[in-house]
Amino acid sequence: MNKQVRAIGLLSGGLDSILAIKVVQQQGIEVTGLSFVTPFFNANAAQKAADQLGVPLIIKDITAEHFKIVKNPPHGYGKTMNPCIDCHALMVKIAGGIMQGEGFDFIFTGEVLNERPMSQNRASLEIVAKTSGYKEYLIRPLSAKFLNQTKPEQEGIVDHSKFLDLQGRSRKRQIAMAREFGVKEYPNPAGGCLLTDKGFSNRLRELLSYNEDPSVRELRLLRLGRHFRLADTAKLIVGRNQQENEVLESLFESQGYMIMTDDEISGPTCLLIGDNLSEYLERCALICAAYSDVAPGIECPVNIKHASKVSKTTVITDRSHRETDRI
Numbered sequence: 001m002n003k004q005v006r007a008i009g010l011l012s013g014g015l016d017s018i019l020a021i022k023v024v025q026q027q028g029i030e031v032t033g034l035s036f037v038t039p040f041f042n043a044n045a046a047q048k049a050a051d052q053l054g055v056p057l058i059i060k061d062i063t064a065e066h067f068k069i070v071k072n073p074p075h076g077y078g079k080t081m082n083p084c085i086d087c088h089a090l091m092v093k094i095a096g097g098i099m100q101g102e103g104f105d106f107i108f109t110g111e112v113l114n115e116r117p118m119s120q121n122r123a124s125l126e127i128v129a130k131t132s133g134y135k136e137y138l139i140r141p142l143s144a145k146f147l148n149q150t151k152p153e154q155e156g157i158v159d160h161s162k163f164l165d166l167q168g169r170s171r172k173r174q175i176a177m178a179r180e181f182g183v184k185e186y187p188n189p190a191g192g193c194l195l196t197d198k199g200f201s202n203r204l205r206e207l208l209s210y211n212e213d214p215s216v217r218e219l220r221l222l223r224l225g226r227h228f229r230l231a232d233t234a235k236l237i238v239g240r241n242q243q244e245n246e247v248l249e250s251l252f253e254s255q256g257y258m259i260m261t262d263d264e265i266s267g268p269t270c271l272l273i274g275d276n277l278s279e280y281l282e283r284c285a286l287i288c289a290a291y292s293d294v295a296p297g298i299e300c301p302v303n304i305k306h307a308s309k310v311s312k313t314t315v316i317t318d319r320s321h322r323e324t325d326r327i
C-alpha cells in the first residue's frame, strides 16, 4: 500500500496560500497549514482560511527570531520596514524543521513568480529557498512550471505536471480558480502585515533610533493611538477613540503612568512609558487635556495613575499641545 504523502503549507490566509493548498490537495496529499504570529502580524486570517479549508493549522510565535531580521535584514527591506525575503526564508526554515521533525514529505508556499516585483522575482525565490536551508523540499505549486523541480517532484512523490504556471501581478486567474474551487472568502492582498504600512514603519524606525531592543509591549503599542516623544526614554501614547482607550487601559503597567480626564469629561486614555517619567507628568496632563472636549482656556481636571495610586491635577486646556513632539 502506498504511503500517504503529507505536506506542510505556509498559510497566510491570503488567496494564493489558499489556492496552493487546494492545488496540492488535488493530488490526494494530506495538508497541514502553518502560520506565524509576531507583534506585526497575526494568524487570524490563516485560522479562518484553515477552518474554511478544513485543514489543521499549526501556529508559531516567532517574535524573537523575526525581530532580529526586522532590525537587520541581510537582504534588505521592501518599500517600508518589511524584510520580506528574509521573513519568507525564516518561515520556510521553520516549516522545514517541522517537516523533518514530524515526517512531512515537503513544504509548499503560495508564492507566485513575479507577483511582487522585489520579493517574488526569480532571484528572490531562489534566495528564499537557499537561505531557508530547505531548497530541495520547497515547492511553489502555483508557479512550479517555471521553476526547477525539487526532490519530491523528481522522485515522483508529487506530480509536477499537475502544478501550475501562474506568474505576474494580474490576479485574474487566481480569482477564476477561487470560483472553481468554491473559495468565497479571502482577505484583500494588501492587508495583514504592519511592516508594510508606512505610518507604522515610521513609528518603528523612530522607536529603534532610541531603543535597539524594545519590549514586545512597546512594539504592540506602536499600532495604537497618537505617539509623542517627550525624551529619549519617555514616550506618551494617546488613545484616539473608545476602543483604543480601552486597549491602552488594559496595557497599563504599574511602573508607568496612566493619564485620563475626570470621568464626566470625554477625553483620551494616555500611557506614559519609559524611565524617569515623573518630570513629564505636567506635559502629559496638558496633552491629555488638549484632546479632551474641554474648551480651550478652561480648566480640565486630570487623573494620574501610578502603581495603584491615583493623584489629581488641573491644567488649562490648550490645543497647541496636540502637535508638539508628536511622532
Ligand code: SF4
Pocket: 041, 082, 083, 084, 085, 087, 088, 193, 194, 195, 196
Ligand atoms: S509582508 Fe510582512 S509577513 Fe509578509 S513576508 Fe513581508 S515582512 Fe513577512
